[in-house]
Amino acid sequence: MNKLQKISDLKALAKQGGRKKLVLCAAGDEHSIDAVFDAYREGVIEPILVGRKKELDTFSGRCKDFGNFRVFYEPDEPSVIRRSVELVISGEADILMKGNVTTANLLRGVLNKEYGLREKRFLSHFALFEVPGYHKLLAITDVALNILPSLKHKVYIVKNAVEFYRKIGTETPKVAALSAIEMVNEDMPSTIDAALLSIMQRRGQIKHCLIDGPLAFDNAISKISKEQKKIGGDVAGDADILLVPNIESGNILYKAFVFFADAKVAGVVVGAPFPIVLTSRADSEETKLNSIYMAAFSVQNV
Amino acid sequence: MNKLQKISDLKALAKQGGRKKLVLCAAGDEHSIDAVFDAYREGVIEPILVGRKKELDTFSGRCKDFGNFRVFYEPDEPSVIRRSVELVISGEADILMKGNVTTANLLRGVLNKEYGLREKRFLSHFALFEVPGYHKLLAITDVALNILPSLKHKVYIVKNAVEFYRKIGTETPKVAALSAIEMVNEDMPSTIDAALLSIMQRRGQIKHCLIDGPLAFDNAISKISKEQKKIGGDVAGDADILLVPNIESGNILYKAFVFFADAKVAGVVVGAPFPIVLTSRADSEETKLNSIYMAAFSVQNV
Numbered sequence: 001m002n003k004l005q006k007i008s009d010l011k012a013l014a015k016q017g018g019r020k021k022l023v024l025c026a027a028g029d030e031h032s033i034d035a036v037f038d039a040y041r042e043g044v045i046e047p048i049l050v051g052r053k054k055e056l057d058t059f060s061g062r063c064k065d066f067g068n069f070r071v072f073y074e075p076d077e078p079s080v081i082r083r084s085v086e087l088v089i090s091g092e093a094d095i096l097m098k099g100n101v102t103t104a105n106l107l108r109g110v111l112n113k114e115y116g117l118r119e120k121r122f123l124s125h126f127a128l129f130e131v132p133g134y135h136k137l138l139a140i141t142d143v144a145l146n147i148l149p150s151l152k153h154k155v156y157i158v159k160n161a162v163e164f165y166r167k168i169g170t171e172t173p174k175v176a177a178l179s180a181i182e183m184v185n186e187d188m189p190s191t192i193d194a195a196l197l198s199i200m201q202r203r204g205q206i207k208h209c210l211i212d213g214p215l216a217f218d219n220a221i222s223k224i225s226k227e228q229k230k231i232g233g234d235v236a237g238d239a240d241i242l243l244v245p246n247i248e249s250g251n252i253l254y255k256a257f258v259f260f261a262d263a264k265v266a267g268v269v270v271g272a273p274f275p276i277v278l279t280s281r282a283d284s285e286e287t288k289l290n291s292i293y294m295a296a297f298s299v300q301n302v
Numbered sequence: 303m304n305k306l307q308k309i310s311d312l313k314a315l316a317k318q319g320g321r322k323k324l325v326l327c328a329a330g331d332e333h334s335i336d337a338v339f340d341a342y343r344e345g346v347i348e349p350i351l352v353g354r355k356k357e358l359d360t361f362s363g364r365c366k367d368f369g370n371f372r373v374f375y376e377p378d379e380p381s382v383i384r385r386s387v388e389l390v391i392s393g394e395a396d397i398l399m400k401g402n403v404t405t406a407n408l409l410r411g412v413l414n415k416e417y418g419l420r421e422k423r424f425l426s427h428f429a430l431f432e433v434p435g436y437h438k439l440l441a442i443t444d445v446a447l448n449i450l451p452s453l454k455h456k457v458y459i460v461k462n463a464v465e466f467y468r469k470i471g472t473e474t475p476k477v478a479a480l481s482a483i484e485m486v487n488e489d490m491p492s493t494i495d496a497a498l499l500s501i502m503q504r505r506g507q508i509k510h511c512l513i514d515g516p517l518a519f520d521n522a523i524s525k526i527s528k529e530q531k532k533i534g535g536d537v538a539g540d541a542d543i544l545l546v547p548n549i550e551s552g553n554i555l556y557k558a559f560v561f562f563a564d565a566k567v568a569g570v571v572v573g574a575p576f577p578i579v580l581t582s583r584a585d586s587e588e589t590k591l592n593s594i595y596m597a598a599f600s601v602q603n604v
Contacts, residue, residue, distance in 0.1 A: 131562050132562070133561065133562045134562065143482075144482075147482075147487075147489055147490050148490075178550070178554060179550055180445075180446075180449075180549045180550045180552070180553035180554070181553075185449075187449055188449050188450075188549070190550055216553060216554075216557065217553065217554045217557035217558060217561070218557045218560070218561055218584070221561060221562075222561060225584060228583060228584050229584070244550075244554070245550045246548065246550060246551070247482045247490070248480070248481055248482045248492055248546075248547045248548060248550075248551045249548070249550045249551040249554050250482070251482035251483075251518060251519065252480060252482070252518075252519045252546070252551050252554070252555050253554050253555065253558055255518065255519035255520045256519060256555055256558045256559065256563065257558065257562065258520070259435065259519070259520055259523060259524060260433050260434070260435045260436065260523075260559065260562075260563040260565075261558065261562040261563045263562075281530060282520070282527060282530050282531070
């Protein structure tokens, strides 16, 4: 396996081992279906399209190979979601992607006890960045799904991120549990959670990673800042994954990276046995494709 | 008055009208005293040094004009803080700056009812950024003092920021009340506070500014994102001030700007009748000086 070092490596890595099967749930809006067709043309995925006939017919002219794709026509949203989820649950497909449905409805389908995942799972978002100025790739979690994660939820979020990152990157990722400061302050609950996560990793409650926290952003990513603050350990200054304390911090950081730090990004939902791609109209074409590539690369390394 | 357009304009603007009197409280560590001496050499301030004699003597050789400065020797930290605060409260000095004391102790002194501000004041931090990629200066508040501001505290934070920004920049600054999304979501309290602040401005409860919220970071700073999301109004895409929902978001954003977006920054504590400069060892020399310049410029425009 070649090593992932840049976001632009994802395409070639994703192609290894052949096309992966991607189910587009509710293939009914151009921004997602165009990304799927592009990823097909690049040789990365084999699309399976699920949607209402009228909607799908609108887009059939956008790809000359449309006639060769597996297509499922379903009459309404609940049956579109159910069929899509069943395809990945059964193993007929490798990747689930959101089309013209809300994230909440799609994920409720994934977690539906009747036709979705039987065992309880906790889903979270994982974003991988290439930021000029940092010496390696940098993941941020969770910037999109969990609003006010408790300590218990943060444990799940870290475990999901570590499990996923081990499929695409490092064996033992370094996780920085972020707050506004690097000291434990009982008036700032995020410092307490971060400290506890750090100890949980040392006690073996969270495996396959190193966790340090609380760390301020600069302590996590700058060796100079690490030295100025006299913070030891292997995580500070060299983090692979930033665990953000709340969704606002994560979302604001994500957008600051994209808009002002010239970052490239790929994002997926992790925690299910298959990656889930959520792209939004606001994502660039490049980001949508990178996200599909990252999902495809992770599947191959299961 | 010339207009402030770049952080590098601050020095020249601060010099207008002559030197401002700056009290360095606890002139006992090199990182703050060197910044004060540099600002003196640049013709921006006239230092007043308050500290313990032994400490001050250590630094007297660092500036050839030391003998001409007003110096107050005080025996211990409480009296150093008291003397420093009295100098700005009485109007003998224009700017208060933190030396070798903790921020908490210095601000407690400022708010001390016996010798500090008699009326109740709410203090907050104001950081002004020049970020390549944004079409104007961009302030963020509060990234340093208030940990979990309530709606009431956010009102104070906005009022403090607007009052200060009117002294150095725009007459009617545009305030974006940030969250992770631009919709009101009762499960995400920061969206509720942001929406309420927006209405409070429309009802005249907060004056001299425009407020819009909730806005995600990209909606606040990108006209393209504003159009994609069909957000109206004059604030989205053109914010002057970002009100962050919590200290973690603000602090992480501040550091991301400095470390990965090549930003220049100046910061002061606002809400008292005089600006308070807090610099830390981790700040660059440039940031420390910019902060003193911004404080000096604001005083002149009172």
